[in-house]
Amino acid sequence: MxxxxxxKVTAILATVLLSFLVVAPNFLSQETLRSWPSWLQRQIxxxxxxxxxxxxxYEIDTADYRARRLSALEGDIRQAMRQEPRIGYTGxxxxxxxxxxxxxxxxxVDEARQRLAELVNPLSSxxxxxxxxxxxxxxxxxxxxxxxxxxxxxxxQRLATVVEQSIEVIRRRVDELGTTxxxxxxxGAERILVEAPGEKDPARLKDIIGRTAQLSFHxxxxxxSPQDAAEGRVPAGTVVLPSVExxxxxxxxxxxxxxxxxxxxxxxxxxxxxxxxxxxxxxxxTTGARKFAQVTTENVGRPFxxxxxxxxISAPVIREPITGGQGQISGSFTVESANDLAVLLRAxxxxxxxxxxxxxxxxxxxxxxxxxxxxxxxLIGAVAVVLFMxxxxxxxxxxxxxxxVVNLVMIFAVLTLLQATLTLPGIAGIVLTIGMAVDSxxxxxxxxxxxxxxxxxxxxxxxTGFQRAFGTIMDANITTLIAAAVLFQMGSxxxxxxxxxxxxxxxxxxxxxxxxxxxxxxVWVRRRRxxxxxI
Amino acid sequence: xxxxxxxxxxTRIPFMRWRRLSFPFSGLLSVLCFxxxxxxxxxxxxxxxxxxxxxxxxxxxxxxxxxxxxxxxxLDLGEVQVQEFGAPxxxxxxxxxxxxxxxxxxxxxxxxxxxxxxxxxxxRIEVVGPRVSGELAQSGTIGVLVALIGIMVYVWFRFEWQxxxxxxxxxxxxxxxxxxxxxxMQLEFNLSSIAAILTIIGYSLNxxxxxxxxxxxxxxxxxxxxxxxxxxxxxxxxxxxxxxxxVTTLIALLALYLFGGEVIRSFTFAMLFGVFVGTYSSIxxxxxxxxxxxxxxxxxxxxxxxxxxxxxEGTAGPAKA
Numbered sequence: 001m002x003x004x005x006x007x008k009v010t011a012i013l014a015t016v017l018l019s020f021l022v023v024a025p026n027f028l029s030q031e032t033l034r035s036w037p038s039w040l041q042r043q044i045x046x047x048x049x050x051x052x053x054x055x056x057x058y059e060i061d062t063a064d065y066r067a068r069r070l071s072a073l074e075g076d077i078r079q080a081m082r083q084e085p086r087i088g089y090t091g092x093x094x095x096x097x098x099x100x101x102x103x104x105x106x107x108x109v110d111e112a113r114q115r116l117a118e119l120v121n122p123l124s125s126x127x128x129x130x131x132x133x134x135x136x137x138x139x140x141x142x143x144x145x146x147x148x149x150x151x152x153x154x155x156x157q158r159l160a161t162v163v164e165q166s167i168e169v170i171r172r173r174v175d176e177l178g179t180t181x182x183x184x185x186x187x188g189a190e191r192i193l194v195e196a197p198g199e200k201d202p203a204r205l206k207d208i209i210g211r212t213a214q215l216s217f218h219x220x221x222x223x224x225s226p227q228d229a230a231e232g233r234v235p236a237g238t239v240v241l242p243s244v245e246x247x248x249x250x251x252x253x254x255x256x257x258x259x260x261x262x263x264x265x266x267x268x269x270x271x272x273x274x275x276x277x278x279x280x281x282x283x284x285x286t287t288g289a290r291k292f293a294q295v296t297t298e299n300v301g302r303p304f305x306x307x308x309x310x311x312x313i314s315a316p317v318i319r320e321p322i323t324g325g326q327g328q329i330s331g332s333f334t335v336e337s338a339n340d341l342a343v344l345l346r347a348x349x350x351x352x353x354x355x356x357x358x359x360x361x362x363x364x365x366x367x368x369x370x371x372x373x374x375x376x377x378x379l380i381g382a383v384a385v386v387l388f389m390x391x392x393x394x395x396x397x398x399x400x401x402x403x404x405v406v407n408l409v410m411i412f413a414v415l416t417l418l419q420a421t422l423t424l425p426g427i428a429g430i431v432l433t434i435g436m437a438v439d440s441x442x443x444x445x446x447x448x449x450x451x452x453x454x455x456x457x458x459x460x461x462x463x464t465g466f467q468r469a470f471g472t473i474m475d476a477n478i479t480t481l482i483a484a485a486v487l488f489q490m491g492s493x494x495x496x497x498x499x500x501x502x503x504x505x506x507x508x509x510x511x512x513x514x515x516x517x518x519x520x521x522x523v524w525v526r527r528r529r530x531x532x533x534x535i
Numbered sequence: 536x537x538x539x540x541x542x543x544x545x546t547r548i549p550f551m552r553w554r555r556l557s558f559p560f561s562g563l564l565s566v567l568c569f570x571x572x573x574x575x576x577x578x579x580x581x582x583x584x585x586x587x588x589x590x591x592x593x594x595x596x597x598x599x600x601x602x603x604x605x606x607x608x609x610l611d612l613g614e615v616q617v618q619e620f621g622a623p624x625x626x627x628x629x630x631x632x633x634x635x636x637x638x639x640x641x642x643x644x645x646x647x648x649x650x651x652x653x654x655x656x657x658x659r660i661e662v663v664g665p666r667v668s669g670e671l672a673q674s675g676t677i678g679v680l681v682a683l684i685g686i687m688v689y690v691w692f693r694f695e696w697q698x699x700x701x702x703x704x705x706x707x708x709x710x711x712x713x714x715x716x717x718x719x720m721q722l723e724f725n726l727s728s729i730a731a732i733l734t735i736i737g738y739s740l741n742x743x744x745x746x747x748x749x750x751x752x753x754x755x756x757x758x759x760x761x762x763x764x765x766x767x768x769x770x771x772x773x774x775x776x777x778x779x780x781x782v783t784t785l786i787a788l789l790a791l792y793l794f795g796g797e798v799i800r801s802f803t804f805a806m807l808f809g810v811f812v813g814t815y816s817s818i819x820x821x822x823x824x825x826x827x828x829x830x831x832x833x834x835x836x837x838x839x840x841x842x843x844x845x846x847x848e849g850t851a852g853p854a855k856a
Contacts, residue, residue, distance in 0.1 A: 049798075057667065059637070202660070203648065357637045357664040359644075366590065366658035366798075373796030381790030385783050391539040392779065425727055428791055428799055432734065432806070435787030436741070439780040443745065446776045453544065472748045475693055476741040482685040483737035487730060490678035495730045502734070535538065 002463050002522040012519055016406055019413035026416065044416050046197070047423030047497050050371050052364035053197035054205060060162055060190045061353035066150070068352075069158075070094045073119065073136060073148060077101055080115045087112050103144040113138065116146055123157050133157055159190060165351045167192055172347035173208050192354070202361045204340075212309045212353055213344035215264070216257035219295070220303040220315055224252045241305065243312045245332060251312045253305045258295045263288025267345035269338040272330060278338035280329045282345065289325025297321040306331070308341070374427035381431045382408070389438055393445055396535045399520045400441035403512040407437050410508040411501065420504070423497030433505030439476070440513030444469040445535055458530045466518055473514060477506050541778045546771045550818060551763045551826070557819035561708055568715020575718045580725030581661060583675070585632035585668035587644050590620060590659035591651065597623040610646045621797030625658070637664035659798075675729040679710070682733055686740055694747060697828035702743050705821035709739045709812045716808050727802040735809030738784070742777060742817035749773050750825070762829055766822050774818075781814045 004012075025033055026043050033041045048055055074094055081087045081101075088104040089112070103112045121135040135154035139147040167184050170192065174182050182196035199205055221238050229240050229252045240250045266283040284292055296318050305315040306329050314331035333341070386404065389397040411430060415422060448465030456464060484506065487499035524530075581588050591598075603626060604617045613631045620627035628647070633639035640662050648657070663671070683703060691699035713732055717724050749769040757765065788810065792803040 059666075355637050356641050356662065358667045359641075359660065359662040361657070361660040363656060363658045365592070365656060370796055370798060373794060377791045377793075377795040380794055381787040384786045384790060388539075388783060388786060392541075394538050424796070424799055425730060425802065428795065428802065431787050431791045431795070432784065435784035436738070436780065438783045439741070439776075442776050442779045442783075446773075446779075449544070450772065468752075472745055475744045475748055479686050479689060479740040479744055480737035482689060483682045483733045483740075486678050486682040486685065487733050489681075490674045495726050498727075498730050498734075502737075 002459070002466075002518070002525055004519060004522055009519065012515055016410075016516065019406070019410045022413040022416050023409050026412065042416050042419060044412065045419055045421045046367075046371070047421045047426065048195060048197055048360070048367075049362050049424045050367050050374075050422065051197050052199075052362050052367035053195065054199045054202040055358070055360040056194040056196075056206065056209065056356055057187065057358035058166075058192045058194065058209070058354040059357045060159065060166065060192075061355055062159065062190060065159075065162065065352040066097065066155075067094075069135075069150075070097070070099055074099050076119050077116065077148070080119060081112070083115070087115070098147045098149045101146050101148075103146070106144055109144050112144075113140065113146070116148060119148070121154075123154055156189070162351045163190065163192060166354065169348050169350050170194065170209050173343060174205070176343040176347060177205070177208060191357070198364070200364070206356065206359075208340060208343065210354055210356065211344055212350045213261065213347070214309055214349045215261035215345060216307050217259050217292075218253035218255075218257050218305045218307055219299060220305050221252040221254060222303065226250075241307060241310055241312050243315075245314070251305050251315060253307065253312070257307075258304065259284065259288050259292050261345060261349045263291070264345055267342040269333075269335070269342045270328075272328065277330065278333040278335045280333070280338050280342050280345065282327055282329065284325040284327075286325070289323075292325065292327075293321060293323040296323075370424045374424060378427060378431050378434070382434050385434055385438060389441075393441075394534050395524075396441075396445050396448075396521075396533075399517055399524075400438055400445075402520060403441065403517045404434065404437055406516055407505075407508050407512040408434070410512065411504050414504045414508065415501070418500075418504075420500045421497050422501070425495060425498035426501040429498045429501035429505060433502065433509060436480075437505065437509040437512070440469075440473045440509055441517055443472055443476075444513065444517070448533060449535055452533055458533050459525055461533065462521060462525060466514070466521075470514055473510060477510055481506050540775070541782070542775050544775075546774055547767070548771060548774070549767055550770045551767050551823050553819060554823035554826070557823070561816075561820055564715070565708060565711045568711050568718065571715050571718040575721065577714075577718055577724045578721040580723040580728075581629065581632075581663045581668065582725040583668050583672040585640070585663050585665040587628075587630040587640055587647075587663075588659070588661040589628040589630075589644070589647060589657065591626050591628065591655040592622075592658050593624045593626070593655055598626045600626065603628070606650055607647065610643075610650060612643050612646065625797075632665060632668075637666065640664050671726060675726065678729060679732060679736070682736055683707070686736070690740075690744065690747075694751060697825060698747050698751075701821050701824045701828055702740060702747065704824055705743055705816040706736050706739050708816050708820055709735055709809060712812050713805060713809055716805065722801045722804070727799065728805060731802050731805040731809065734806055735813055738810060739813030739816055742780070742813055743821040745776065746770060746773050746817050746822055750822070762826060766825060770818055770822055777814060777817065781810055784810050 021040065022042070025036065025040055033043075071094060074092060077099060078092060081089050081092075087108050090102050090104060092101045093099070101112075101116075103109050116138045120137060123133050123135055133153045134151055135158055136148050137151045137154075139149065141147055163186050167186060171184050174184070174194075174196070182194055182199070184195075185193050187193045194209060196202075196205060221235065224234055224238075226249065228234065229250050232240060234240055234252050237255050238252050239255050240252055242250050263284050264282050265285050265288075268281055270279060270281045271277065272279045300318050300320060303315045303317045305312045307313070313329060316330070329341070382404070386401045389400050389404075391397070393400065408430070411433065414420075444465055447469045448461050451461035451464045451468070452458070481503065484499050484502040488496055488503065598619070600617050600619065604615065607615045607617065607628065607630075613633065615631070616627075616629040618627050619625065630643055630647070633643050644660065644662055683706065686706070687699045687703045690702045710732055713735055716722070717728065722728070746769060749772060750766060753760070753765050753769055760768075785807065788803055788807050792800060792807060795803060
């Protein structure tokens with residue numbers, strides 16, 4: 001066990017040197033690093049709990065999404081039946097997860113079935129030759145009664161698309177804000193994880209991401225009295241929407257929008273020239289502009305409501321036809337809120353409502369304190385362990401201590417190379433590794449002492465000591481590795497950071513104990529040819 | 536230079552004889568822990584319970600806990616805990632899970648932020664909704680079980696099933712005692728506590744495996760030695776290593792406990808406790824339990840107690856052969 005071939009020694013020393021080299025950039029500023037080769041410019045990634053930042057786990061509001069899809073389907077069915085030649089029906093309604101309709105004329109049930117079949121909304125199926133997936137299915141309950149509901153495969157596929165689209169929209173919104181680079185990932189079937197390290201204003205970030213930002217313009221029905229509106233007695237085809245400015249004064253607006261957010265091509269925050277108040281000016285697409293020109297020409301003198309996420313921002317009166325395809329939204333904005341709305345409109349609406357199911361925010365102050373505390377604790381821990389090892393094993397303790405330093409450097413080197421995230425529990429994992437790392441050396445040294453007491457010569461005792469301890473070290477560390485692997489699998493964020501450092505620590509520990517320490521001892525044996533062992 | 540030794544080289548402590556004390560002691564302690572768990576319950580944190588945790592720091596002067604509590608109670612958020620956290624101007628606020636799903640938690644947070652505005656610095660905000668907390672609790676429990684099974688399979692693979700069973704019993708003992716510690720001291724039980732428990736499992740097994748490894752080696756070497764003598768010898772031979780490692784680990788953990796900051800204090804406290812328990816269990820539970828599990832004695836019930844006293848002292852010799 002004490003013989004090392006030349007190339008092996010070179011390989012071991014090269015690994016150690018490389019580790020030092022990889023760790024070095026962590027102590028240098030970004031500027032100094034620019035002149036370094038790019039593969040060496042990596043620095044350890046600090047977790048949200050150390051550098052401060054926001055962790056937000058969103059979930060798609062599937063209930064809301066289903067409800068909206070069903071109500072859209074209900075509208076489509078109504079339209080399909082009203083097509084010439086009209087088909088008479090009764091009881092068109094959404095019941096739970098089903099849209100129901102009864103065809104009056106039994107002669108025309110087949111025709112109705114055909115029209116419904118056209119509404120199943122085929123989705124592109126990724127599987128070649130597989131059966132086509134559709135979003136809806138038609139269930140013929142007989143007696144002219146039809147039910148339409150989601151197919152399981154269709155819903156799954158729709159939700160997947162919704163998640164993808166939402167991620168895109170969130171990314172555009174956050175990019176527009178220009179904060180630090182956040183990571184936005186899908187998690188499970190219905191969740192999206194947003195991690196924004198270094199974010200200073202989590203409340204604003206949350207506000208920007210969470211808004212659906214569904215913009216639409218609706219004509220206001222001025223014929224309904226405020227009292228009827230408050231009690232919900234409104235004509236068919238209109239809805240009551242609250243106002244942002246005065247919650248006690250709701251608006252009654254036509255359900256069908258004049259134009260919606262999809263017709264927008266651009267939005268910018270600006271100031272209204274007369275009053276100098278912040279507004280959001282927008283530009284419409286060609287088709288949007290044509291539609292808008294037509295309705296504004298037809299409805300001069302009537303107010304229309306600008307609705308964002310089911311709330312009326314403002315309801316200006318159409319003074320003259322707006323044909324240029326440009327306009328302004330006013331409504332008691334601050335400069336920041338006008339800017340935020342412009343960002344939201346440019347980035348587009350979320351395809352479904354999102355809500356926060358888990359939030360963890362760490363302010364920069366706490367992060368800095370944690371780094372400081374972690375640094376002091378590891379330093380004190382390491383120094384204490386080093387002193388203790390020296391007191392217990394003398395020269396061999398010194399070997400173990402050199403190995404410990406190399407071990408620490410290697411842990412940081414691996415973390416840097418893997419770009420793994422260092423968290424506060426991660427630092428705890430490193431400190432724990434400091435304590436447990438010497439275990440391998442203790443096992444070896446105790447074994448050497450034993451072999452020596454059994455009467456072996458110094459060199460032979462060292463050799464057997466390393467050999468016998470090897471199996472024990474492996475067994476002992478693999479069990480810890482299993483626990484660490486489980487931690488990694490189930491953990492998220494900080495806990496996962498702990499699992500990572502623990503795992504890396506175990507591997508580097510095994511390397512330093514049974515390769516590096518052995519090399520140190522081997523060199524010492526060759527130089528000194530010892531007849532006694534100072535442990 | 537005289538080197539520091541925790542134990543003299545030739546200790547012959549008859550550990551196996553102590554099992555008459557250690558087994559009832561550990562059994563009683565485990566039952567007490569279980570009772571504590573059932574009666575006192577766990578102080579589950581928001582990770583598993585759902586709810587809101589806010590750490591604030593006053594910008595000027597010390598925090599007035601009473602006034603903060605009063606202002607929070609006005610918000611009508613149900614049970615609210617307010618406590619000092621590490622420093623006199625640092626306050627930890629815990630708000631119980633709100634009725635009404637995920638959005639209700641967010642509204643509670645918004646209310647608190649509206650009430651305190653910019654007066655304070657929000658150092659940490661954690662909001663966990665009811666569904667996520669349920670999932671976290673489930674995955675935590677599964678995690679501990681999977682780790683135990685994985686380790687059992689590995690020990691079984693490397694040793695024999697009796698050792699696997701012994702290792703798992705010793706480890707379970709440590710887990711039960713640690714959970715008891717959380718219940719008795721009402722420490723907050725959260726995700727990092729699960730991490731602590733898994734680490735304790737890892738540490739305790741590490742210790743146990745080292746002892747088992749030595750027992751296996753001796754069984755190959757001294758085929759005729761009595762099991763109890765052998766177990767005693769194996770533990771005595773690994774005693775220095777067991778304690779040395781425990782001491783270095785405790786030193787490192789103590790540094791972390793004292794200087795590592797308030798956020799991970801309960802995490803390191805649990806681990807400090809775990810290292811003690813893990814060391815104890817490898818010596819006093821994991822090894823002696825082999826007397827009941829080892830095939831060498833399977834055919835001769837009662838042999839363990841009958842011959843033990845004479846043999847334990849008498850045949851400790853072969854180590855020096």
